Each structure stands twice: as structure tokens, then as C-alpha cells.
Amino acid sequence: MPTFEEFRLPDAGEGLTEAEIVSWSVAVGDTVAVNQALVEIETAKSIVELPSPFAGVVAELLVETGVTVEVGTPIIVIDTDPTGARTRPVDDALPSEEGHGPAVLVGYGVGEHTGVRRARRGAPAAAGDPIREPAGDATAVSTSAPDLAATVPAPASTLASGSTPASGSSAPTPTSAVPAPASVTGPRQDAPSVVAAGNGSAERAAGRSASGGTHALAKPPVRKVARDLGVDLDSVVGTGPGGIVTREDVLAYAARAEGRTLATYPADDVPWLASGSVSADGRQTRVPVKSVRKRTAEAMVTSAFTAPHVTVFQTVDVTRTMRLVARLREDREFADVRVTPLLIAAKALLLAVDRHPDVNASWDEASQEIVYKHYVNLGIAAATPRGLMVPNIKDAHRMRLKELAQGLAGLTATARAGKTSPSDMSDGTITITNVGVFGIDTGTPILNPGEAAILAFGAIREQPWVHKGKIRKRFITQLALSVDHRLVDGELGSRVLADVGAVLEDPAQALVWG
Template sequence: MIKEFRLPDLGEGLTESEILSWKVAVGDTVSLNQVIAEVETAKAVVELPSPFAGVIRELHEQPGTVVEVGKPIVSFEVADDAGPAPAGHAAPSQGVTPAGQAAAGEEPAAPKREPNLVGYGAVVESSGRPARRPRIFAPVVEPADAGSPVVEPADAGSPVVEPADAGSPVVEPAETMVREARAGVPSGDRPRSTPPVRKLARDLGVDLAVVPGTGPEGLITREDVREFLRQGSAGQPDAPAGQAPAGDGGERETRTPIKGVRKHTAAAMVSSAFTAPHATEFLTVDVTPTMELLAKLRGTRAFAGLKLTPLTLAAKAVLIALRRHPSLNSRWDEANQEIVTFNYVNLGVAAATPRGLTVPNIKDAHSLTLEQLAEALAVLADTARSGKTAPSDLSGGTMSITNIGVFGIDAGTPILNPGEAAILALGAVRSMPWEYRGEVALRQVMTLSLSFDHRLVDGEQGSRFLADVGAVLAEPGMVLTMV
């Protein structure tokens, strides 16, 4: 029996994911929950486990393809009595009636959905065979300029063909596109490529008809277009104005598709900036006592092997101050016209990763000791840098911290993480002349930048919160007066 596995919603209502790599090949035998692919959502890289035990019969999408949730990505050949099993559960044993099938003597059950990781998969007919849905191909519209949106085909993994005028919309009959998709090549002599590659070719004045493709089944890649330019092949049209002609030293610009983490971050920041009225306050603090405390703690047995940084103590100071100023740990519920104040803290920490900015959060950070908080921060940073942060850890934050000091920056105006009331930016710790006990001394100084949603937080509340954080960092013993 052939089973199709459709791309599931990997969390938080995400609508698409990019196939980064396949961990299996056609003909491989896989077990239930074996990792078969690595995909990138708008938030994180996720390992995709197999929902079936069986043999891989077809990989519907190539690495680098962005696939909509619900589209088939792989087909399995499984035993006829092998019922579906969600990830994390064993397959039904023999003698157990598979989901969606009627027991002997009973009326056939109504079609049921097979659980697939998150959400549900294809509808199964009473016969046990997966229902086949016709593949729908939408028209492909290529914009004339980079500022216009690109309408992708419904099946992003199928080859898309264009007429000679690449700027015109293309509408292919469904049966023609199905035939081409099954054959793996386009009809006629038109080259196989993807929308971003065709856009790049048009910008650089390259005729794809004369570009050899090195991708799967002759697919023309972005590197093929660039290599064609580097070689200065004969018959290539003149480069458009503003672009470097082939052979004169390379391209004058580089274009990168907006997708994955960068696309999600951009949308979130625009939404936040134009929804929540931001206000930002600054406080410069003598943190010499905090730096001295860090040095002492690093030498204790309790913190042996743990990475202690100013961020660790600043995070603890924030958690203490939030107890006294809960308005900074709240959310504006526009739909219900309510202010939701959280009685817990899921502390977000902005992390710069190779794939872009992410803000994973530490769940229930308010309940952690300083030692537990240091360990949680280390795990969060390592997981984010490796791109393995789970989607659940990227949602549900209640307040965030961003450590811009690691880049040598003193202050800034951070943008709120959507749905949160405040974000604190930590500046660099610098040795500076500072007034200390009536004299000028060389002290360790840091600037704190607090941005908050002025719908939720008044200037007084934001100022008092920032002053409390600064007081703890200026004199850690002040904690005794706050708890």
C-alpha cells in the first residue's frame, strides 16, 4: 500500500517550510519516527520524523524547495495492515483495527484523518486507501520589478515554464503541467528553472535557453546563471544598465530570496513597529559591583563549568524587577479589548544565528535559581546557534532581553517582540572615568535601553522598572530590599 506523507504544520500556524535536506533516498527502508528530512520553518530548523514504517518510493520535493503545508513530500510503501501512527507513538500491533477501518460485522466508519505530527494528514476512505486529491496548479505571475510580490504555483516543487517573454504571466493547462511534472522535464525545449532563478537571469540579461543546467534532471540553478556570466559565453544578450557585463570582474549586486527566519523576522518587526507605540528610555549604570560578583561566583563550586556573563545577572535583575512592576510583563489583547497580565515570566533572549535573528524564550524563568538560569541561558544559546530551537520555544514569550553589548554597542532603541510589553537592551561594559564616593575613578559602566509599549506601560512604570534593574546591577545587595 502506498502512503503519502504531507508536510504538517510544524507549530504556530506556519503555512510553509523549506526542505533543507533529505536523510533518506528512494528505496531506503525506514522505521517509525526515523528522521527522514531536515526542514526550515519561518522560525527554526526542524528534524522531520517518519510517520510510517516502510520503504521510500518517491521524494516529491528537492532540497531548497519551499513547500506549502499539506503538500505531499514523500511516498512510502507500507504493509497493508500498517495503520498510521503519529510521531512519538508505536504503530498498531497485529490484531488491532487500524484507524479509519471498520471492524468485522460493523458498518464502514466515516472517513477519518490520519494524525501526522502536528495537525492531520490525508483523508482515508473506508477501503483503507488514501484519498487522492487532484493536484491544482495556479497561474505563475512573474513581476517586472523586485518590489512586486511573486505568486508561486500551488505545487512549489513542480517545474514551472515560461514563454520567451519572461515578464508576462504564464497560464499552463493543468493536464500539460501534470504531464511535465510526472516526466520531470518541461514540454518543448524550454529550460527548467525556478522563479528566483528566472528573476536573477532577467536582471542579469541572461537567456536561460543557452544556460546548461547542473541541477537534478537538468534544473538550472542560480550558480549556473552566475557561472554562465563568469565564462562570458557567446550569444549572451547585453547586460542591462546598472549591471556588470560578463567578464569584467563579476556582479555589481547580489540578490538573496527573502524567506525562512529573515522573512518571519521582517514581518514581525514591521507588525510590532506599526502596531505598538514604542517609547525608549536609557540608564547608564556603574556595574563594577556586578562584575566583581561575577568573578567571585565563577570561582565557586556551585557555578563550576557554567558560563556566567553579565547577561546572566541582568536577566536575574529583570526577573526581580518584574515582580514589582507586572505591567511590563503583559500583553494587549486587541480582539477582546483586554490587558492580559502574566503571573509567570517566559523570558525571551534575542539570539543572532547564521539564519537570522531569533528570540527563543526560557519558560517559567521566574521560578529558576541563578544557577538554573545560567544553565538555561547556555542551552538556549547553543541550541539557537545550531538552528535546532523548537518552534514552541520561539513562541509564548512575555518579555525579552537583547545583548547588544557583545557587538561593542553602548545603546539602542530595540523593537518589541510582537505581543510583548517590553524589551531591554544591554550595552557594552566599558571602563570609564566615573564619579565614585565623591571622587573620579575608573569604573565599569553599562547603558541599559528599555523600549516598552506605551499602551500598556506608562512612563512612570517604565522608569521605575528600569531604575530597579539598574539598582540591582549597581549594587547586587539591593536585592534584599526588593524580595
Template sequence: MSPAMIKEFRLPDLGEGLTESEILSWRVSVGDTVELNQVIAEVETAKAVVELPSPFAGTVAALHEQPGSVVEVGKPIVSFEVDDAGAAPSGEGAAPGGAAGADEPKREATLVGYGAAVEKGGRPARKARTFATPAAAPQEAHPAEAAAAQAAPAAVVPAPETTGERPRSTPPVRKLARDLGVDLTRVPGTGERGLITREDVQRFAAGSTEGAAPAAVRPAGEREIRTPIKGVRKYTAAAMVQSAFTAPHVTEFLTVDVTAAMELLERLKSNRAFAGYKLTPLTLAAKAVLIALKRNPTLNSRWDDAAQEIVQFNYVNLGIAAATPRGLTVPNIKDADTMSLLELSAALSELTDTARAGKTTPEDLSGGTISITNIGVFGIDAGTPILNPGEAAIIALGAVRKAPWVHNDELAVRQVMSLSLSFDHRLVDGEQGSRFLADVGAILSDPGMVLTMV
């Protein structure tokens, strides 16, 4: 038998030089036997929630951090008792950047959750695209409430039988449980296949497993709630401040009659070729943006301050701003300019469902070249969107509304939408930005105009 040894696993850099991550939960306990690349923890970086695989096969000797701890990259988080055969070979399972300890060889391969491998030239390697007919979109998770409910002493509730598996719940529900001091292993799940819901946690915290969840009661003297700034929200705030004070923003507005586009949308929905696909105004607007970019490529570029160069992209990684339980994220669709309308529709559905589930990877959040934010879903008409760092432009889509409009020299009720385009004036002149916005508006007001543009 090979002699046993203790190996430390240090928190790796999970992508783009991030300096810290929060331990959300452990999937193992001290004494558990784990296999190489078995998921041992769930952590939240500044961009996404990722599952952390084990770089060793062996026995968990110690957990150095508790759930909720924010850990700097390079600090030990878990120790394993392994024999010589359990140590990860070079390029397999070892943490990036020497994260498994100084005596471990640097990994070359990419593990689950560690981001994309990089091709020559610094561009992220592309994943093969496969699009199945999407199912109905799942119900959107609600953000976790930070206020803890104060109630009467909890009644004794028998714990459910344990199976050795982690309780099934969503990230917002786990955060709510931490805020309320609830042990999820003791909460019976009433959701599909035993999923623990927000209501299950609230009922358990109030000492009841029956009836509606009680309303939160504010403790005497508590008139404000303080939430630590970390994770996705911390990263988003820093990125927006950097963008707002680095790139000179210019915002232009255009209101267009999109009645023809909405009629096209209805026809497509009844077309058997689009059966099962989720078609929305965002789908058509995204396609319009991609077509307009071919005529106005300066909006698909970035300012390289270090090299003092303007970098124009010959591909489009289309970012879509998504409001998630963990804050605003902007995942992007790689090579969106090569997609058909069907492929784009499927990619948009996959992107939004993944973002709402909190499963967006660092790879999907990096490398964007231009973005869309759909504020219309909140009933908003227009705004001044802030550029995603490293991009030259972002366009906001307003709500589609019925309004009086002059059509064929007569006043009529039409469907209209406002478009708001912000761009980096270092990269994009007013004429270029105006022509791009006018092209997007022309396509949405008369989809047949595409024939004159391509």
C-alpha cells in the first residue's frame, strides 16, 4: 500500500484573474472519500456560480472554510489524505496556476467551471453549438430576501430521512436559508421531486410545516437592512463605475413603428418551422442588430488603451443583459453573426434560462463585443444604458406600445418602440452611431428592408 500524505487544495483563479470567491456550500464532509474531479463545493465568483471539482482522489481530511466565507485565491480551502496514486497527474485535475500547492505541477487542461481554454491569439475557444427544440421556459426564481423573519420559538420538526445527498434547492433558496439560520437538511421539500422552495424555508423558520408562510415581522428598533457587497453585485458595480468614468458615453434615441415587425413575429409563430421556439421582439431586434453591424462595423470594436490601438472584431459575441437573483449579468452568444433566426432564438432561450438558474459560466460572461438590454420587459420605454466594459456600444429595447402614429399620411393606432443606443465616442463618431441606429430602426419598422442591406 502506498504511504498516505496530506495534500492541500488552494482556491484557484476561476477565470479572468478574479481575486476572491465565496464558498456557497460544500458537497463533502470531513471523512468522505472522493474521486478525482468529483464536485466538492459550489462557489460564487464575481461573475458566476461554479462547481469546484476535486484535484485529488482520497479522503477529506479538513475543510478550512465555512459556507458564506469569502476566500482569496491561493488560500487553502480543503485538505485531502491521499496516497501516491491519488495525486492528480500533470494536466489532469490539478488546479490552475499552482492552486493545488507548490509541489503540484501546473495544470494545462481545463476543468469543469474553470473557464474556456484559449486559442492562439487570446480568443476563447468556441464550444460546438447544438440546439434542441427548447421546452417551455421555467418559472423565474425570485431574489433572496435579506431580512430575517422573527417569530415565536420554533416547534420541534422531525428531520427528514437523510440519503447522504445534498438537499435539492436553488441558489436563492440556499441564501435565504443562510440568512434565516435554517439547516436545509432538516427542511422537507414540497417542490417537484422534493425540491426545497422559498416557502418551505420560511415555514420551517417560523416553526411550522403547514399553512401559508407567515409575514416577516420587523424586530423592534431594526429599521434598515445591511447586505455585504460581494459576488456578482460587487463585480457589476466596479465594472459599471469603470465604464462610466473611462469611456465617454453618448446616447441617442429613436422611436420607430414596429407594427410590421410584430405582424411578422405572429406569422413566424404560426409557421411549423418555428414550432417550439420562443420568438419575442428581442429575437427580431437581436437579428436586426447583427445585420446593422455588418454595415457599421465600428460599433463592434474595443479601445485597447495599453497598446494604443482600436481593435475591430470580425465576429460578434452578442451580450444580453440578464437580471438574475444574484444581480445583473451580461452573458454573450458566441459568433451570433453566423446564426440563422432559428439558431439565434434557441441560443437566446438557452442563455436566459441558464442565467436565471445561476449556472452561467465565466466563459459565457467573457469576450462580448456588443450588448443588448431589454428594458421593455419591465414596461420601460427608454434609458441611457452604460457600456459593458471593453465594448463600444449597447442598445436598449423599450416596451412595444400601441400609440397614435402618422401612417400613410393618416393618424392611426400603431405599435411603437423606442431604441436607446449608448456608444463610446472614442471609437464611434456621431455619424456612425446614428447610421447604425437608423439601420436597426429601418429593419424593425419594415423587415423587408433587409433585402436592400445584405
């Protein structure tokens, strides 16, 4: 006997309440194993793959990609015993394509609350299967499955009859089910209520026909132009004699509806524009604020207007650091890791925290306490297509230089791919942001919420510099340290930044402090 198991959206970490379905890794009819990846979801912090808790065959995908659902919402149904006889009640059966069996109307997740139904393929319903009568309009919409390009509205009178297809029959009779269309994959000319999936113009035309509306007047050549451009003629206002739609009307409508990307926003460089809606004149695109970018905005606003920020700056000669980086890149010990000046800056910050542990703290407003951390989870601010992310390297204070390099490389690569787990984003104690990678000299970084300090590491440039009493060409960078003035006063912040600068100016200083 088959067992249908619903997999509900779990809490991906830290009490998150919702997530967006990014992409499905499986389709209806696929066989899945326990722990096989089912779906990618985007939480407020990162993209996470959800594994299957069941083995079996995918029966339904209850949520479409791009939809945000709350934790606990069923998102997929898995038949854990696909060889058993069907026992799950179905809504109705549709005439099938040859060799595929009927399409069965079943509940569609959140859509059930709005009267929406989804069609999927299945075995013929057995005689005696209960058929539920839909509430209100039982219009079916298509799924992403390739054999469900169109579905048919189920008349209430048919469902009320309670008849089922005869046992062994490949399709229900016309008196016991929905009238068969000419093709399940396309609309019938004599059945305007059957619409192709995703064809908005057909849906609107069907609605007007049902309500007694009229179609636009246009000559056959104009209708062909409209078809070629994907223009709904019924939406075009005709300016010809008697309200007839002319070729110019169609071309003008298509030009107004066509979304145009600004010259400063090449489409290939801004994939996030695809999720937005373009204005009629093409001059604006509105993209919903959600997931990572929404969480980042909330966190930055909270931090900026809760913690009193103070920023101190220092310009440093990092010529010796650049020489050290060049040597380490030739060292066999570091042959399998990427060595950059950021690595040395991170190590310098860790040494400064070790010398001034008071900077490694947080302010607990609820309990009115200062929490001093006896560990350093070093956050690395990473710019991603979905917004700013700050994953952290756990217990970075315990790591040798090579281990720190490995941690940096893995963490940033994972963050930019959007694969960082929520646990990697939590419990950071101090952060470094490498604004120099964008050619920026420095800035006034906003604190990561819950932390007392953040270091901005600027671009390294060759500049004239006074060295040993003479003007030399040296590698120079600028550092900026923002601190929470409730926890870190000017003296402590200055001492921390001075220590970071001292190690970058002369990496041998690390041997003295390390």
C-alpha cells in the first residue's frame, strides 16, 4: 500500500521563519534516496540545500520556484511505496495523452487556500476512489512538468455526478469526466476555456469570452504581426476606422511594453533584474526586497542606529608585507593555498585582539551586560549577487597561518556561491572587510550586529613615501577601524589599529607578539 509523505520546510537555522524556493533538484516521477538533495532554498542569510528524509518517488512539488513560504509549509510529497495500489483520494481525472494515463488533479500546497489546483500524471484512478467536489472555481493550472502544458477546468456538474472511470479503462467516458480536448498539450479552438500554460493573453481572452466581451478588430496581416511580437490584440487600443487595430498600433504597443535595460546595467552583469518588474517605458525595474538583501538591510539599519560608531584611520607602509606574500607564494608549505595581503591583515588583527581582548566583546541590551568573548570567530565580509554576507572562521585565534589561509579561501568561495550555512554566519566576534579589492582606499564600515569592531583594509598602491630619510617608491595602504563606542573608547580603538598597522609594516613583529 502506498504511503504519501509530506516534507515540510524545516527551520534552516537560528529560528528563521521563512525561505524562498530557489530551484528544485528533482521533478515529479523521479526516484529519490534518503539524504538526496531535493531543493535549494534561500533563507535570510544564505542558500541551503535540503536533503530528502524519505526514499521513494516524487509525487508532487507543492511550491513553485521563486515562492517564499513559511517554515512548516509542505513543499513536496514523496510516495514511499510507489508499487502499491493507489489509496490517496484524488480530485478528478483528465483525459490523458496516449500511453501516459490520466492527469489527476490534486491539492497544490499554499494554492489550495486560493482555490488553485495543480495537475500531475498518475495511474488511472481505481474504481471507488472518492472524488472531492472543489470549493468554488476548480480551474486547473499547469505545473512545470513537460507533459502538463495545458489543463481543463472541471465542471461542477461533472464532479457532482460522482462517477469514476471504469476499471481498466485508459480514459474516462464523456459522461463521467471532463470533455476530452483535442490535445492535452494545447488549447482547443472550440473550447476557449482551455488555456495554454503561461499564456496570459489566452487567459484574458477566455475571461472576456465567458463574460460576453468582444475581440479586437484587426486584419489578418496585423494579427500575424501581433502573434510574431507576442502582443495581445485585445489589449491594444485601435486607432483605425471603427476602432480597428492597425499595424502601427501593434508596433507602438510592443515598443511601450518592451523592457529596456539602462546602459549602465548590462543584462549579463545584473541577473537579479530578472526577478523584477519593468515599467511600461522600460526606465525602471522594481525588484522585491527579500532574503539575504532584506536581512542585511535590517541588520545594518539596526547596527547604525543602535551602536554609536567611531572610526579611526591609519596609513601604513606595507612593503615588507608584500615581500612576505611573494615569499610565501613560492613556499612549498603554501603551494596548495592562496596567499594574499588580506591573509597577513587577518593575522595582524588576530594578534591585536590577543593583546587587547576587551575589543572582542558585545553589548547585551536586554540584560544590560557586556559579554566578553574568550574566542575569536573572525568574520569576513563578502560581496555576493544576493547582497552582503559575513560568514566567520570559527576559533580563528587557534589557527596557524596556513590554516587561516585555508579557512579564508573556503569561506569566501562558499559565500560567493551562496552556499554558506546559517551556522557559519552566526556568533561572529570581530570582522574584516577588504574594500581594497574594489580599488577603494578606505571607508567607514558599519559594525556587524553584535560585534564591537570591524576593520576596513584598503587598496595597496605604489606611492612616494619617506623611508629612512629618503623619498622612495613604497607599497602603501589605508586602514580604518570602526568600533562600538559603548564598548571601545578612543584609546582602545587606536591601540588595536596601531597594532594591526605595526604587523603589516613589519611582519616580524608577529614573532614578538605571537
